[in-house]
Amino acid sequence: MNVKILPLNASEYALLGFLKAGPCHGYELHRKLTEPDGAGMIWGIKISNMYAQLDKLERRGLISGRLLENEQRPARTQYSLTAAGKQLFEEWLHQPVRHPRDFRHFFFLQLFFLSQYEPEALDSLVERQLELCQAWQQNLLAARESSSNSIDFADLTNRFRHSQIQSMIDWLFWIKSEKIKIKPK
Amino acid sequence: MNVKILPLNASEYALLGFLKAGPCHGYELHRKLTEPDGAGMIWGIKISNMYAQLDKLERRGLISGRLLENEQRPARTQYSLTAAGKQLFEEWLHQPVRHPRDFRHFFFLQLFFLSQYEPEALDSLVERQLELCQAWQQNLLAARESSSNSIDFADLTNRFRHSQIQSMIDWLFWIKSEKIKIKPK
């Protein structure tokens, strides 16, 4: 068997997150996923792709679906979080992202769900993410080559990354210092 | 027929870019692509994936390969840029990126190749990219909702994007004002 645990991507965590609020079927989940004022601000996903992700999550035992028939509407499959799914989501939700490239997709999603489900935990996540960002900065500074008069490609990328992360830090401070209350949609 | 022209991704442009220096075979191209002080700073690519990209570029008529046999080494396929490939690369090389998400992958690659092939064109590209970045900023400011005391998710993402782009702008100014000479590797 030897099931290789591939990490979930952002929209899969989002599916778990929306299902935490209660059972739901694919079509409705897709509407939530793409709502222009919500998760849809972060990325887009085609509906057929999302159905494939639901299958994948079910195969991994994180959600389970059952067919609802016998209604006014076309048959639909209602999915619910399993205990495993709930646990995975909760763990993920409170972990700051480990790499800058994940910031945009994952950290935003964490803010999104935390502000809905557990707003009192927001400060702590922001704080720990801030510390990680500052550690990234230190690593970049440490990696800078001894200054010479000519700039090479490594210098360019180092400076760029540093300034991108600085902008994350500034933004996190803004959230923190303004004691921002994120309005749940 | 009806060939849908999918846009090339960063590593495919990089392949065209390296082939502009002269014919080369896959294994060597992969070494260039992943050189830790060069393009390898921007992304990674598995070698089997790169061979698939070479096939794709050949099918699209941007490069052409011929088998070199009769040597000391294992047989290899030497690729060269076609006229169409050269033209596509040159056009791309001088166009600033149209969307912030491309900045990291594409703009860096453009700097990389321009600094090697046409350093006198660097200033102009930086200048035009700067203008585009400033236009992105204007759009974000225009999209900001009338201020209220509560912050919603749209505000968070708008502020974040704005600050990320500001960091690009700062970095471009740094390149520009320091009259930086990028050292070709």
Next chain:
DNA sequence: TTTACCTATTCAATTAGTGAATATTCATCC
């Protein structure tokens, strides 16, 4: 001469992603 690593490419298999197809219900217009 065996071992191990470097060169060079290909292949089979998996996973991701897209567009179109299917099928039912609902609202609206003539």
Next chain:
DNA sequence: GGATGAATATTCACTAATTGAATAGGTAAA
């Protein structure tokens, strides 16, 4: 009341992207 089209809900077939392993000869060193 019947036609038309939009909304609901999911599936399917196809293509593209990605990965790990397989193949196979060459070189260097023990």
